[in-house]
Amino acid sequence: MKQNRSHFSYPGLPYSTVNTNLITVNRREPKHKFILNCLQQAESRSVRPVVSRRKVHTAQLSESGNPLMLERKRENELQERLILLREKLLKAGIQLVSYMPGQYDHIKCPKCLGGQSQERSLSLQIDTEGHSAVWKCFRGKCGLTGFVRPYSEVSIGNQALKVNGKVGKQKHPKKISEQELELEPLCTELFAYFKSRGISAETLRRNRVMQKPTKDGPAIAFTYQRDGTLISCKYRQIPKIFWQVEGEIDKLSMEEAGFRNCVSIPDGAPPCISNKEIPAEQEDTKYQYLWNCKDYLKSASRIILATDADGPGQALAEELARRLGKERCWRVNWPMKNDEEVFKDANEVLFYSGKEALREAVENAEMYPIRGLFKFNDFLQDIDKFYNGNVIDLGISTGWDGLDKYYKVMPGELTVVSGVPNSGKSEWIDALMVNLNHSIGWKFVLCSMENMVRDHARKLLEKHLRKPFFDLGYGEDMQRMSRQELEQGKKWLNDSFYLIRCEDDSLPSVNWVLQLAKAAVMRHGVRGLVIDPYNELDHQRASNQTETEYVSRILTQIKRFAQHHSCHVWFVAHPRQLQNWNGGAPSLYDISGSAHFINKCDNGIVIHRNHDPKVGPIDGVTVHVRKVRNKVIGRIGDAQLTYNRATGEYSDYHEQ
Numbered sequence: 001m002k003q004n005r006s007h008f009s010y011p012g013l014p015y016s017t018v019n020t021n022l023i024t025v026n027r028r029e030p031k032h033k034f035i036l037n038c039l040q041q042a043e044s045r046s047v048r049p050v051v052s053r054r055k056v057h058t059a060q061l062s063e064s065g066n067p068l069m070l071e072r073k074r075e076n077e078l079q080e081r082l083i084l085l086r087e088k089l090l091k092a093g094i095q096l097v098s099y100m101p102g103q104y105d106h107i108k109c110p111k112c113l114g115g116q117s118q119e120r121s122l123s124l125q126i127d128t129e130g131h132s133a134v135w136k137c138f139r140g141k142c143g144l145t146g147f148v149r150p151y152s153e154v155s156i157g158n159q160a161l162k163v164n165g166k167v168g169k170q171k172h173p174k175k176i177s178e179q180e181l182e183l184e185p186l187c188t189e190l191f192a193y194f195k196s197r198g199i200s201a202e203t204l205r206r207n208r209v210m211q212k213p214t215k216d217g218p219a220i221a222f223t224y225q226r227d228g229t230l231i232s233c234k235y236r237q238i239p240k241i242f243w244q245v246e247g248e249i250d251k252l253s254m255e256e257a258g259f260r261n262c263v264s265i266p267d268g269a270p271p272c273i274s275n276k277e278i279p280a281e282q283e284d285t286k287y288q289y290l291w292n293c294k295d296y297l298k299s300a301s302r303i304i305l306a307t308d309a310d311g312p313g314q315a316l317a318e319e320l321a322r323r324l325g326k327e328r329c330w331r332v333n334w335p336m337k338n339d340e341e342v343f344k345d346a347n348e349v350l351f352y353s354g355k356e357a358l359r360e361a362v363e364n365a366e367m368y369p370i371r372g373l374f375k376f377n378d379f380l381q382d383i384d385k386f387y388n389g390n391v392i393d394l395g396i397s398t399g400w401d402g403l404d405k406y407y408k409v410m411p412g413e414l415t416v417v418s419g420v421p422n423s424g425k426s427e428w429i430d431a432l433m434v435n436l437n438h439s440i441g442w443k444f445v446l447c448s449m450e451n452m453v454r455d456h457a458r459k460l461l462e463k464h465l466r467k468p469f470f471d472l473g474y475g476e477d478m479q480r481m482s483r484q485e486l487e488q489g490k491k492w493l494n495d496s497f498y499l500i501r502c503e504d505d506s507l508p509s510v511n512w513v514l515q516l517a518k519a520a521v522m523r524h525g526v527r528g529l530v531i532d533p534y535n536e537l538d539h540q541r542a543s544n545q546t547e548t549e550y551v552s553r554i555l556t557q558i559k560r561f562a563q564h565h566s567c568h569v570w571f572v573a574h575p576r577q578l579q580n581w582n583g584g585a586p587s588l589y590d591i592s593g594s595a596h597f598i599n600k601c602d603n604g605i606v607i608h609r610n611h612d613p614k615v616g617p618i619d620g621v622t623v624h625v626r627k628v629r630n631k632v633i634g635r636i637g638d639a640q641l642t643y644n645r646a647t648g649e650y651s652d653y654h655e656q
Ligand SMILES: Nc1ncnc2c1ncn2[C@@H]1O[C@H](COP(=O)(O)OP(=O)(O)OP(=O)(O)O)[C@@H](O)[C@H]1O
Pocket: 419, 420, 421, 422, 423, 424, 425, 426, 427, 428, 450, 574, 609, 618, 619, 620, 621, 643, 645
C-alpha cells in the first residue's frame, strides 16, 4: 500500500530491504561479533580486512572432532565463501570496502552510477552466513537487481537464480524467536510515541509491535509472522520521520479506522507509470511480492488501493491495478488537507482528521478507472449543460424556419445529401454553409472535386454579398457586386473556407481527405467538412472486399472523424442511374454503392427541384429530410425553399 524506499540500520544487526522489507536477522551473533572484532582490529591497524585462501586451506587440513577445530573449520569455510562472493561481486562490477557476513551497504550502482546526482542508489546485502549477496538499485530508471552465491553463477537483472546450473527458488525464511532477537514489549515512551501518531496500544499489541534495546535506546521492532510463527523483524529507531516513509504505520493507521485486512507493500513506488507490457511473472522482479502472494490475493473480489497521493503513489496504484486486474480494484482519494493540498497518506488523515475521516476516505474509494469503460456519472457536467439548453447542443438553425422543423445541424454528425444530377445539392450545401457562417461563425473545409476554385468562390461570394458576381443574364436586373465588395468578400472567403484539392490528376482517397480535414480542424478550427461527391473519390479497395463492405468502412471512418473532432460532415452521394425515372425525388436507398449510406448516416437528405413549369414553380426546391437519428434536432419531413438564380440564395417558400 505504501511505497517504501527507506533503508535503515540497526547497530550490529545487518539487514536489508533489497528483496523484501522483511529483515533476515543474524542468528549467530557471537560469531559475527568475533569477525567484526577482528575486522575492527584490522581497521584500527589501517589494514584492509581481507580474508585469504591460505587460511581456508589450513583449516581444511585440521582435524575434525575437536570443537575448537570445528569452529575454526566453520570460520574458514565462511571466509572462503566471502572470498568467492567478493570475486563474483567484482565480476558483476561491484566493489566493496569490506566483505562481511550480514553486511549491508549503500554504494554507487555499477549500471547507472547513481544518475546525475550520483547517489549511492545500490543497496546490497551479504547473507549472515556468507551464502549469498543480493543487490538492487533503487533508482526508478535503473532498477538493477542481482544475486550471487559463492558456488554458482552471478544472476543479474531479471534472470532466475541459478544454483549449480539449476533454477532454484529462494529459501523459506528461517524460523526465529523473540528471545533470539532479544525483543521486549514496547515501553511507555514508544507507546506514547505511537499514540501521538494516532496508533493505540491495542493495535500495537494486536500487531505484535515490540522493541529491541540498543545502545541508543529502544528501537521499534515490527515483527512479521506467517501462520503464527515469527519469520522476520524490521527495526526502526525513533526519533526521525519514519512514520512519513513507512508502510507499517499506514497499515496500523488503517486498523485504527477499523480495517484489519490491510497489507503494505515491501518495495518502493515507481517514479512513473511504465509504458511497457507487464513482464512475465518470473521477470516481474519489482512486483515479485504480488506474484508471491497471488494465492492469497486470488480470492479477493475487491482490492482497495490506498497509495500515496503524490505522482509515484499514483503510478504505484496503476502498476498494482494492472497486475491485480483493474476490474476488482478501487482507489482511495485522500481528502483535502487545506484549500490547496490533499492528505498524502492514511496516517496523515488519521493524525489530522481522525479515525472517522480515514474510514470515510476508504469507504468512499472509487472504482479504479478502466480505459474505455465509463459510467454516466463520468459525464454529469455534460448532461447538466445539455439540460440547460446550450444552443449548439440542440442543433444549429439552418437559417430557414421551414427546414428547422425537420433538420438542424448538430456538431459531430454525418449528413448524407443525395438528389438527381443538377438538383442543386451543391448549391444548397453552399447556402447552408454561408448561413452557418453568418449566424455562428463556423468555418469549413471543402473537398469539392467538381467545382473549379474560381466558380466555387463566385457561388459563395454571391450568397455572402447577396449580389451576382457578373453582370450577365442570370443576374437579371440586379447590379453585380462592386470591386470593393469583392475585396471584402475575398477576405471573408479566405477566413471562412479551406480547400482540399489534389494538385495533380489523381483522385483523393478518403484517408487523405480526412487527414487534411483533421489538420484544418486543428490549425484553423473548422467545424464543417464537405465531401462532394462520393463518386469522385479514389475508391480502390481490396480484391476480397465488396463495395458494400467498402462503403461501410469509409462511412465508419468519416463518422469517427466527425465525432472525434466535433466537425459536421456533409457527404454528397448520387443516386444510381434510375430506370424509368418519373421525375420524382429519388430515395436514399437509390444511392449507388450501398444501402449503408442510409444505414450509417445520422441524417439523410434528398434535394429535389421541379423542372416542369406545369407542375409548380421552376425555382422551387424541396428538401426531403429522409432520416434524422436524433429527435432533438428534427424529424422526417419535407421543407420547401425558393432558389434565387441571381444570388444563389435560398429562402423559405411562401405561397402567394
Ligand atoms: N431550384 C433551382 N432552380 C433553378 N436552378 C437551379 C436550382 N437549383 C440549382 N440550380 C442550378 O442548377 C445548377 C446545378 O446545381 P448544383 O451544382 O448545385 O446541382 P447538383 O445537384 O450538385 O448537381 P450534380 O449532381 O451534377 O453535382 C446550377 O447552375 C444551379 O444554379
